[in-house]
Amino acid sequence: MIVVHHLNNSRSQRVLWLLEELGVAYEVKRYERDANTMLAPPALRAVHPLGKSPVVTDGELTLAESGAIIEYLAGRYGDGRLVPAAGTPDRLRYTYWMHYAEGSAMPPLLLKLVFERVETAPMPFFIRPVARAIAGRAKSSFIEPQIKLHLDFMEAELGKSTWFAGDELTAADIQMSFPLEAAAARAGLDATRPKLTAFLERIHARPAYKRALEKGGPYELLR
Ligand SMILES: N[C@@H](CCC(=O)N[C@@H](CS)C(=O)NCC(=O)O)C(=O)O
Numbered sequence: 001m002i003v004v005h006h007l008n009n010s011r012s013q014r015v016l017w018l019l020e021e022l023g024v025a026y027e028v029k030r031y032e033r034d035a036n037t038m039l040a041p042p043a044l045r046a047v048h049p050l051g052k053s054p055v056v057t058d059g060e061l062t063l064a065e066s067g068a069i070i071e072y073l074a075g076r077y078g079d080g081r082l083v084p085a086a087g088t089p090d091r092l093r094y095t096y097w098m099h100y101a102e103g104s105a106m107p108p109l110l111l112k113l114v115f116e117r118v119e120t121a122p123m124p125f126f127i128r129p130v131a132r133a134i135a136g137r138a139k140s141s142f143i144e145p146q147i148k149l150h151l152d153f154m155e156a157e158l159g160k161s162t163w164f165a166g167d168e169l170t171a172a173d174i175q176m177s178f179p180l181e182a183a184a185a186r187a188g189l190d191a192t193r194p195k196l197t198a199f200l201e202r203i204h205a206r207p208a209y210k211r212a213l214e215k216g217g218p219y220e221l222l223r
Contacts (some may be wrong), residue, residue, distance in 0.1 A: 001022065002019065002025070002026070002027070002056060002058045002073070003026065003027045003028075003029055003031055003057045003058075004016060004026055004028050004029070004054060004056055005029050005031065005044060005054065006028050006029065006030050006031065006053060006216055007030075007031045007032075007049075007052075007053030007054075007201065008030065008031070008032055008217055008219075009218060009219055009220050009222065010033075010054070010222055011053065011054055011066050012216070013178075013212065013213070013216050014066065014070070014174050014175065014178050015054045015056065015066065015073070015214040016028065016212035016216045017078055017107065017203075017208060017209050018070055018082070018171060018174045019073065019212070020189065020208035020215070021081075021169075021206075022073065022074070022077050022078055023206040028096075028216065030216075031043060031044050031053065033066040035117060035152075036037070038050060040053055045219065047063045048062060049120070050064060050170070051216065052064065054159075056069050056072075056073070066175065066178070067099065070171050070174060071098065071171070071220070074171040078171075081176075082141040082169065082171040083170060083171060084165055084166060084169050084170060085167075090170075093165040093172075094164075094165035094166075094170050095172075096165075096172075096178050097164040097165055097172040097175065098171070098172045098175050098205070099175075100176075101172075101175045101176050101178065101179050103148055103173075104184070104206045105154070105179035105221065106115055106178075106179050107144050107189055108142075108146040108150065109141075109147065109179060109182045109186065111166075112142045112143050112144070112147065112174040113186060113222055113223075115135040115138050115139050115143060116133075116186075117136070119131070119132050119135045119136040146187075147183070151183060151187070151193055152193075153191065154176075154180070155194075155195050155196050156192045156209050156218070158195035158196060158198075159195055163199075173203070174180065177200075180196055180199060180200055181200065181221055182221050182222075183196075184197075184200060185220075185221035186221070186222070190200070190212060197213050
């Protein structure tokens with residue numbers, strides 16, 4: 001039996017969505033973030049040494065890293081669904097977006113989250129102006145321009161086909177859902193980028209996405 005080790009408000013939501021799209025039976029083991037640090041609880045380190053979510057166990061197999069998990073589940077249980085045919089241009093686009101989501105889109109979004117925490121973290125009053133100035137400069141000179149660059153790129157790419165790897169939904173769209181949802185929550189992704197907002201509306205309307213939300217519990221991404 002597949003077990004998804006699922007942290008609230010996290011990337012593992014997209015693994016639940018994939019399994020719902022595939023109609024594969026699975027169990028959800030829930031973990032709660034620490035309310036102060038937002039880190040995963042130590043119990044998750046008993047499953048995988050990094051203690052991050054998602055982690056999936058399937059019989060003897062323990063697999064972390066959402067891209068690897070999504071590729072494994074689609075390959076093992078998909079019967080060809082949600083993956084473009086091998087050797088086609090869409091398959092290469094699929095591979096590209098599968099890696100791009102965590103490798104390129106997420107880093108500036110994560111930096112934004114971290115530097116915004118620095119701005120608001122409790123600290124001695126005489127340090128606060130310095131910390132705020134450094135964080136503000138990091139955001140305005142690097143992080144925000146990088147986020148804009150990526151959002152503009154993704155918007156343009158979705159002008160070429162309905163989904164990221166062609167005109168059918170693929171597992172790469174499921175992998176891409178998290179950076180886009182994070183961008184909508186914390187980086188100003190809005191109707192000024194109509195293709196990306198339409199993508200989010202389309203995925204949120206899918207019955208499998210809704211079922212996954214019911215299984216996973218609260219999904220309010222960190223701001
Ligand atoms: N690149 C990894 C990132 C895993 C990751 O950082 N997960 C976050 C949840 S969104 C997490 O577990 N955070 C809690 C922690 O680091 O303790 C993946 O895609 O699986």
